[in-house]
Amino acid sequence: MQVSKTLDYALRSLTLMSSSPVSTYRMKDISEQRNIPLNYLAKIMRKLVNKGIVRSRVGPDGGYVLEKPPSDINLKDVYEAIEGEMRVVDCMDKDALCTFYESCPQIPVWDKLHVSLTDILKRTTIEDMVKQNHL
Amino acid sequence: MQVSKTLDYALRSLTLMSSSPVSTYRMKDISEQRNIPLNYLAKIMRKLVNKGIVRSRVGPDGGYVLEKPPSDINLKDVYEAIEGEMRVVDCMDKDALCTFYESCPQIPVWDKLHVSLTDILKRTTIEDMVKQNHL
DNA sequence: GTATTATGGATTTGGGAGGTCCACAATCAT
DNA sequence: ATGATTGTGGACCTCCCAAATCCATAATAC
Helix, strand or coil: CCCCHHHHHHHHHHHHHCCCCCCCECHHHHHHHHCCCHHHHHHHHHHHHHCCCEEEECCCCCEEEECCCHHHCEHHHHHHHHHCCCCCCHHHCCCCCCCCHHHCCCHHHHHHHHHHHHHHHHHCEHHHHHHCCCC | CCCCHHHHHHHHHHHHHCCCCCCCECHHHHHHHHCCCHHHHHHHHHHHHHCCCEEEECCCCCEEEECCCHHHCEHHHHHHHHHCCCCCCHHHCCCCCCCCHHHCCCHHHHHHHHHHHHHHHHHCEHHHHHHCCCC
Protein backbone atom coordinates (compact mmCIF):
# COMPACT_ATOMS: atom_id res chain seq x y z
CA MET A 1 0.00 0.00 0.00
CA GLN A 2 2.77 2.41 -0.92
CA VAL A 3 3.38 5.11 -3.45
CA SER A 4 6.37 4.42 -5.71
CA LYS A 5 9.47 6.56 -5.81
CA THR A 6 8.83 7.02 -9.51
CA LEU A 7 5.50 8.71 -8.89
CA ASP A 8 7.18 10.88 -6.30
CA TYR A 9 9.78 11.90 -8.91
CA ALA A 10 7.06 12.72 -11.43
CA LEU A 11 5.25 14.93 -8.95
CA ARG A 12 8.46 16.65 -7.90
CA SER A 13 9.04 17.51 -11.54
CA LEU A 14 5.51 18.70 -12.19
CA THR A 15 5.34 20.88 -9.11
CA LEU A 16 8.65 22.45 -10.10
CA MET A 17 7.39 23.12 -13.61
CA SER A 18 4.16 24.57 -12.31
CA SER A 19 6.06 27.35 -10.55
CA SER A 20 6.33 28.96 -13.98
CA PRO A 21 3.90 27.04 -16.19
CA VAL A 22 4.91 28.64 -19.49
CA SER A 23 8.67 28.25 -19.19
CA THR A 24 10.71 25.43 -20.64
CA TYR A 25 12.63 23.27 -18.19
CA ARG A 26 15.67 21.30 -19.24
CA MET A 27 15.85 17.75 -17.95
CA LYS A 28 19.22 18.47 -16.43
CA ASP A 29 17.86 21.35 -14.36
CA ILE A 30 14.86 19.39 -13.14
CA SER A 31 17.19 16.57 -12.21
CA GLU A 32 19.48 18.81 -10.20
CA GLN A 33 16.89 20.96 -8.52
CA ARG A 34 14.72 18.04 -7.47
CA ASN A 35 17.37 15.47 -6.76
CA ILE A 36 16.34 12.96 -9.41
CA PRO A 37 18.85 10.73 -11.22
CA LEU A 38 19.16 12.24 -14.69
CA ASN A 39 18.82 9.12 -16.78
CA TYR A 40 15.98 7.80 -14.75
CA LEU A 41 14.18 11.10 -15.07
CA ALA A 42 14.39 10.66 -18.82
CA LYS A 43 12.20 7.59 -18.64
CA ILE A 44 9.72 9.32 -16.39
CA MET A 45 9.41 12.36 -18.61
CA ARG A 46 8.70 10.20 -21.62
CA LYS A 47 5.73 8.73 -19.81
CA LEU A 48 4.42 12.19 -19.01
CA VAL A 49 4.89 13.19 -22.64
CA ASN A 50 3.06 10.12 -23.90
CA LYS A 51 0.11 10.86 -21.62
CA GLY A 52 -0.04 14.41 -22.90
CA ILE A 53 0.81 15.99 -19.57
CA VAL A 54 3.96 17.73 -20.75
CA ARG A 55 5.33 18.63 -24.17
CA SER A 56 8.98 18.25 -25.13
CA ARG A 57 11.28 19.97 -27.56
CA VAL A 58 14.68 18.65 -28.63
CA GLY A 59 17.81 20.69 -29.26
CA PRO A 60 19.31 23.82 -27.74
CA ASP A 61 16.64 25.79 -25.89
CA GLY A 62 14.77 22.50 -25.73
CA GLY A 63 13.22 20.90 -22.67
CA TYR A 64 9.78 20.34 -21.22
CA VAL A 65 6.70 22.53 -20.82
CA LEU A 66 3.41 21.74 -19.16
CA GLU A 67 0.83 20.87 -21.76
CA LYS A 68 -2.04 22.17 -19.60
CA PRO A 69 -2.33 24.64 -16.74
CA PRO A 70 -1.53 23.06 -13.33
CA SER A 71 -5.19 23.36 -12.37
CA ASP A 72 -6.07 20.96 -15.19
CA ILE A 73 -3.60 18.25 -14.27
CA ASN A 74 -5.04 15.90 -11.68
CA LEU A 75 -3.14 13.26 -9.78
CA LYS A 76 -5.10 10.38 -11.24
CA ASP A 77 -3.75 11.26 -14.68
CA VAL A 78 -0.23 11.47 -13.33
CA TYR A 79 -0.63 8.19 -11.48
CA GLU A 80 -1.85 6.45 -14.59
CA ALA A 81 0.88 7.95 -16.73
CA ILE A 82 3.44 6.39 -14.40
CA GLU A 83 1.85 3.18 -13.12
CA GLY A 84 -0.91 2.41 -15.56
CA GLU A 85 -4.46 1.93 -14.37
CA MET A 86 -4.72 1.47 -10.63
CA ARG A 87 -5.51 -2.03 -9.44
CA VAL A 88 -5.71 -2.58 -5.70
CA VAL A 89 -5.66 -6.36 -6.06
CA ASP A 90 -4.56 -8.61 -8.87
CA CYS A 91 -7.74 -10.66 -9.09
CA MET A 92 -9.45 -7.63 -10.60
CA ASP A 93 -7.47 -8.44 -13.70
CA LYS A 94 -9.21 -10.71 -16.20
CA ASP A 95 -6.13 -12.88 -16.71
CA ALA A 96 -5.35 -13.74 -13.10
CA LEU A 97 -8.70 -15.26 -12.23
CA CYS A 98 -8.70 -16.42 -8.63
CA THR A 99 -10.29 -19.71 -7.64
CA PHE A 100 -12.65 -17.99 -5.26
CA TYR A 101 -13.62 -15.19 -7.55
CA GLU A 102 -17.25 -16.27 -7.77
CA SER A 103 -18.00 -15.69 -4.11
CA CYS A 104 -15.03 -13.72 -2.85
CA PRO A 105 -15.95 -11.71 0.26
CA GLN A 106 -12.94 -9.43 -0.16
CA ILE A 107 -13.82 -7.84 -3.47
CA PRO A 108 -16.36 -5.32 -2.14
CA VAL A 109 -13.79 -4.00 0.33
CA TRP A 110 -11.03 -3.60 -2.23
CA ASP A 111 -13.55 -1.99 -4.51
CA LYS A 112 -14.40 0.52 -1.86
CA LEU A 113 -10.73 1.32 -1.30
CA HIS A 114 -10.20 1.65 -5.01
CA VAL A 115 -13.07 4.08 -5.41
CA SER A 116 -11.96 6.15 -2.46
CA LEU A 117 -8.37 6.39 -3.64
CA THR A 118 -9.27 7.14 -7.21
CA ASP A 119 -11.67 9.79 -6.06
CA ILE A 120 -9.10 11.67 -4.01
CA LEU A 121 -6.54 11.50 -6.79
CA LYS A 122 -9.05 12.64 -9.40
CA ARG A 123 -10.09 15.63 -7.33
CA THR A 124 -6.58 16.82 -6.54
CA THR A 125 -4.65 18.86 -9.08
CA ILE A 126 -1.03 19.92 -9.26
CA GLU A 127 -2.22 23.43 -8.48
CA ASP A 128 -3.99 22.19 -5.36
CA MET A 129 -0.76 20.60 -4.22
CA VAL A 130 1.34 23.68 -4.77
CA LYS A 131 -1.20 26.09 -3.31
CA GLN A 132 -2.26 23.66 -0.57
CA ASN A 133 -5.91 23.93 -1.59
CA HIS A 134 -8.60 21.38 -0.64
CA LEU A 135 -6.16 19.61 1.63
CA MET B 1 -0.78 0.81 -4.37
CA GLN B 2 -1.53 -2.88 -4.07
CA VAL B 3 -2.63 -5.27 -1.40
CA SER B 4 -0.13 -8.06 -0.75
CA LYS B 5 -0.82 -11.71 -1.35
CA THR B 6 0.02 -12.32 2.28
CA LEU B 7 -2.80 -10.10 3.48
CA ASP B 8 -5.11 -11.90 1.07
CA TYR B 9 -4.05 -15.23 2.59
CA ALA B 10 -4.68 -13.92 6.11
CA LEU B 11 -8.16 -12.79 5.19
CA ARG B 12 -8.96 -16.05 3.43
CA SER B 13 -8.03 -17.85 6.62
CA LEU B 14 -9.99 -15.57 8.91
CA THR B 15 -13.15 -15.66 6.79
CA LEU B 16 -12.94 -19.44 6.77
CA MET B 17 -12.55 -19.57 10.52
CA SER B 18 -15.43 -17.17 11.03
CA SER B 19 -17.83 -19.64 9.42
CA SER B 20 -17.73 -21.46 12.76
CA PRO B 21 -16.06 -19.04 15.18
CA VAL B 22 -15.74 -21.46 18.10
CA SER B 23 -14.28 -24.41 16.25
CA THR B 24 -10.60 -25.22 16.02
CA TYR B 25 -9.06 -25.25 12.54
CA ARG B 26 -5.92 -27.18 11.77
CA MET B 27 -3.34 -25.38 9.67
CA LYS B 28 -3.40 -28.20 7.18
CA ASP B 29 -7.14 -27.85 6.61
CA ILE B 30 -6.99 -24.08 6.22
CA SER B 31 -4.15 -24.53 3.77
CA GLU B 32 -6.08 -27.03 1.66
CA GLN B 33 -9.46 -25.38 1.74
CA ARG B 34 -8.15 -21.93 0.95
CA ASN B 35 -5.33 -22.81 -1.40
CA ILE B 36 -2.49 -21.44 0.70
CA PRO B 37 1.02 -22.99 0.75
CA LEU B 38 1.21 -24.80 4.08
CA ASN B 39 4.59 -23.60 5.26
CA TYR B 40 3.90 -20.06 4.27
CA LEU B 41 0.60 -20.14 6.10
CA ALA B 42 2.55 -21.06 9.22
CA LYS B 43 4.34 -17.72 9.14
CA ILE B 44 1.09 -15.85 8.58
CA MET B 45 -0.72 -17.56 11.43
CA ARG B 46 2.08 -16.71 13.84
CA LYS B 47 1.57 -13.04 13.03
CA LEU B 48 -2.12 -13.33 13.72
CA VAL B 49 -1.38 -15.11 16.99
CA ASN B 50 1.10 -12.44 18.08
CA LYS B 51 -1.44 -9.72 17.41
CA GLY B 52 -4.03 -11.54 19.51
CA ILE B 53 -6.39 -12.16 16.61
CA VAL B 54 -6.32 -15.95 16.83
CA ARG B 55 -5.27 -18.39 19.55
CA SER B 56 -3.30 -21.57 18.87
CA ARG B 57 -3.02 -24.94 20.54
CA VAL B 58 -0.31 -27.51 19.82
CA GLY B 59 -0.72 -31.26 19.63
CA PRO B 60 -3.47 -33.60 18.46
CA ASP B 61 -6.79 -31.74 18.41
CA GLY B 62 -4.67 -28.61 18.17
CA GLY B 63 -5.10 -25.79 15.69
CA TYR B 64 -6.36 -22.24 15.62
CA VAL B 65 -9.45 -20.50 17.03
CA LEU B 66 -10.58 -16.93 16.66
CA GLU B 67 -9.67 -14.97 19.77
CA LYS B 68 -12.61 -12.59 19.32
CA PRO B 69 -15.97 -12.75 17.53
CA PRO B 70 -15.70 -11.86 13.81
CA SER B 71 -17.58 -8.64 14.48
CA ASP B 72 -14.72 -7.48 16.71
CA ILE B 73 -11.93 -8.10 14.23
CA ASN B 74 -11.45 -5.15 11.93
CA LEU B 75 -9.30 -5.07 8.83
CA LYS B 76 -6.95 -2.44 10.18
CA ASP B 77 -5.85 -4.86 12.89
CA VAL B 78 -5.36 -7.62 10.36
CA TYR B 79 -3.45 -5.29 8.06
CA GLU B 80 -1.15 -4.23 10.86
CA ALA B 81 -0.64 -7.79 12.04
CA ILE B 82 0.64 -8.65 8.57
CA GLU B 83 2.33 -5.52 7.26
CA GLY B 84 3.00 -3.42 10.33
CA GLU B 85 1.71 0.12 10.55
CA MET B 86 0.54 1.50 7.25
CA ARG B 87 2.79 4.07 5.62
CA VAL B 88 1.71 5.43 2.26
CA VAL B 89 5.08 7.05 1.61
CA ASP B 90 8.48 6.43 3.13
CA CYS B 91 9.20 10.02 4.09
CA MET B 92 6.62 9.70 6.86
CA ASP B 93 9.22 7.61 8.61
CA LYS B 94 11.53 9.54 10.94
CA ASP B 95 14.65 7.84 9.64
CA ALA B 96 14.23 8.44 5.93
CA LEU B 97 14.00 12.20 6.07
CA CYS B 98 13.60 13.62 2.59
CA THR B 99 15.47 16.74 1.52
CA PHE B 100 12.25 18.56 0.79
CA TYR B 101 10.42 17.53 3.90
CA GLU B 102 10.19 21.07 5.26
CA SER B 103 8.00 22.33 2.45
CA CYS B 104 6.86 19.22 0.64
CA PRO B 105 3.61 19.84 -1.23
CA GLN B 106 2.89 16.13 -1.49
CA ILE B 107 2.53 15.32 2.18
CA PRO B 108 -1.02 16.65 2.66
CA VAL B 109 -2.24 14.48 -0.21
CA TRP B 110 -0.62 11.30 1.06
CA ASP B 111 -1.94 12.13 4.47
CA LYS B 112 -5.44 12.36 3.09
CA LEU B 113 -5.06 9.01 1.34
CA HIS B 114 -3.70 7.49 4.50
CA VAL B 115 -6.62 8.71 6.59
CA SER B 116 -9.16 7.55 4.06
CA LEU B 117 -7.64 4.08 3.74
CA THR B 118 -7.20 3.61 7.45
CA ASP B 119 -10.73 4.73 8.05
CA ILE B 120 -12.26 2.19 5.69
CA LEU B 121 -10.16 -0.62 7.10
CA LYS B 122 -10.96 0.33 10.67
CA ARG B 123 -14.69 0.38 9.99
CA THR B 124 -14.79 -2.97 8.21
CA THR B 125 -14.87 -6.19 10.22
CA ILE B 126 -14.45 -9.81 9.22
CA GLU B 127 -18.15 -10.24 9.89
CA ASP B 128 -18.94 -7.38 7.51
CA MET B 129 -16.93 -9.11 4.82
CA VAL B 130 -18.60 -12.45 5.28
CA LYS B 131 -22.12 -11.04 5.57
CA GLN B 132 -21.49 -8.34 2.98
CA ASN B 133 -22.57 -5.59 5.37
CA HIS B 134 -21.72 -1.89 4.97
CA LEU B 135 -20.26 -2.60 1.55
C1' DG C 1 28.85 21.35 -39.08
C1' DT C 2 28.92 21.55 -34.23
C1' DA C 3 26.90 22.00 -29.83
C1' DT C 4 22.85 21.00 -27.27
C1' DT C 5 19.06 18.66 -26.03
C1' DA C 6 15.60 14.76 -25.75
C1' DT C 7 14.63 9.71 -27.35
C1' DG C 8 14.39 4.89 -26.85
C1' DG C 9 16.11 0.76 -26.00
C1' DA C 10 19.34 -2.58 -23.61
C1' DT C 11 21.17 -3.76 -19.44
C1' DT C 12 22.32 -4.10 -14.38
C1' DT C 13 21.38 -4.22 -9.46
C1' DG C 14 19.22 -4.69 -4.88
C1' DG C 15 15.86 -5.80 -2.00
C1' DG C 16 11.96 -7.88 -0.62
C1' DA C 17 7.60 -10.68 -1.27
C1' DG C 18 6.57 -15.20 -1.57
C1' DG C 19 7.85 -19.65 -0.72
C1' DT C 20 10.53 -23.82 1.28
C1' DC C 21 12.78 -26.72 4.83
C1' DC C 22 13.72 -28.65 9.06
C1' DA C 23 14.72 -29.47 13.89
C1' DC C 24 12.10 -28.72 17.94
C1' DA C 25 8.43 -28.22 21.54
C1' DA C 26 3.86 -28.98 23.21
C1' DT C 27 0.01 -32.01 23.79
C1' DC C 28 -2.83 -36.05 23.37
C1' DA C 29 -4.07 -41.16 23.57
C1' DT C 30 -2.86 -45.65 24.84
C1' DA D 1 6.87 -43.43 28.62
C1' DT D 2 6.21 -43.80 23.89
C1' DG D 3 4.63 -42.46 19.64
C1' DA D 4 1.54 -39.75 16.83
C1' DT D 5 -0.04 -35.22 15.90
C1' DT D 6 0.15 -30.56 15.76
C1' DG D 7 2.12 -25.69 15.95
C1' DT D 8 6.83 -22.92 16.53
C1' DG D 9 10.69 -20.44 15.03
C1' DG D 10 14.36 -19.67 12.49
C1' DA D 11 17.39 -20.25 8.40
C1' DC D 12 17.32 -20.30 3.81
C1' DC D 13 16.16 -19.92 -1.22
C1' DT D 14 14.23 -17.74 -5.54
C1' DC D 15 12.54 -14.87 -8.56
C1' DC D 16 10.65 -10.57 -9.94
C1' DC D 17 10.56 -5.75 -10.40
C1' DA D 18 11.49 -0.92 -9.04
C1' DA D 19 15.17 1.83 -9.52
C1' DA D 20 19.05 3.02 -11.76
C1' DT D 21 22.68 3.15 -15.48
C1' DC D 22 24.48 3.47 -20.16
C1' DC D 23 24.72 4.54 -24.84
C1' DA D 24 23.90 5.27 -29.61
C1' DT D 25 20.68 8.12 -32.17
C1' DA D 26 17.59 11.89 -33.67
C1' DA D 27 16.09 16.56 -33.62
C1' DT D 28 16.99 21.45 -33.47
C1' DA D 29 19.46 25.74 -32.86
C1' DC D 30 23.24 28.81 -34.06
